[in-house]
Amino acid sequence: MSLLSAATLMAGLRRLATRWRVLRHRSIRSVGPGLHIGKGCRFWATQGIHFGRQCYVGKEVVIETNAQIGDFALIASRVAFVGRHDHGTSTEGVPMRFGPWVGSADASPDVQAEGVVVEDDVWIGFGAVVLSGVRLGRGAIVAAGSVVTRDVEPYAVVAGSPARTVAQRYADLSLRQRHEARMAAGRFEFSERGYEHWVIEPGAKE
Numbered sequence: 001m002s003l004l005s006a007a008t009l010m011a012g013l014r015r016l017a018t019r020w021r022v023l024r025h026r027s028i029r030s031v032g033p034g035l036h037i038g039k040g041c042r043f044w045a046t047q048g049i050h051f052g053r054q055c056y057v058g059k060e061v062v063i064e065t066n067a068q069i070g071d072f073a074l075i076a077s078r079v080a081f082v083g084r085h086d087h088g089t090s091t092e093g094v095p096m097r098f099g100p101w102v103g104s105a106d107a108s109p110d111v112q113a114e115g116v117v118v119e120d121d122v123w124i125g126f127g128a129v130v131l132s133g134v135r136l137g138r139g140a141i142v143a144a145g146s147v148v149t150r151d152v153e154p155y156a157v158v159a160g161s162p163a164r165t166v167a168q169r170y171a172d173l174s175l176r177q178r179h180e181a182r183m184a185a186g187r188f189e190f191s192e193r194g195y196e197h198w199v200i201e202p203g204a205k206e
Contacts, residue, residue: 011192034190065132066115076126
């Protein structure tokens with residue numbers, strides 16, 4: 001077998017692996033084209049998890065809350081989306097281990113509806129934790145190991161526990177607008193064959 005045909009075979013197997021990981025997790029309700037899911041990931045949600053176009057999910061990612069994930073999201077390995085109200089902590093006489101659970105039939109509808117929203121073009125670094133009820137704004141970056149407890153503004157770079165804004169990705173509004181316009185007019189396609197086979201065609205400069 002030639003190196004080219006071997007690479008094509010491996011790419012096909014990786015595509016099949018992603019499809020299998022989607023099928024075996026019933027909480028994943030919809031996916032866009034170009035999705036990659038690494039090995040060892042776990043997904044569970046009361047109402048569902050949705051992926052946009054050309055999303056990347058690394059190895060051993062855990063999403064255990066509702067999630068709406070936008071286009072071009074980059075989720076590094078060992079990231080976790082966690083429900084902040086999954087277990088009741090104040091039921092008198094009941095150990096927390098046996099307290100009210102978000103997945104039970106009598107759980108609060110508000111708690112069951114909580115989730116994470118990841119807007120387009122967001123990068124979440126290795127080992128970060130994002131709590132339910134959080135929205136990560138368009139173009140934001142979450143540094144590795146951060147714990148995100150509140151909303152992140154568009155194009156903010158956040159770090160720490162709890163995560164706080166440490167920089168802006170495009171501080172100049174005109175640069176941000178130009179980036180968004182070229183991205184919207186561009187063509188981007190992921191390939192399991194490797195970076196050299198990706199389609200990366202931003203729109204023309206005005």
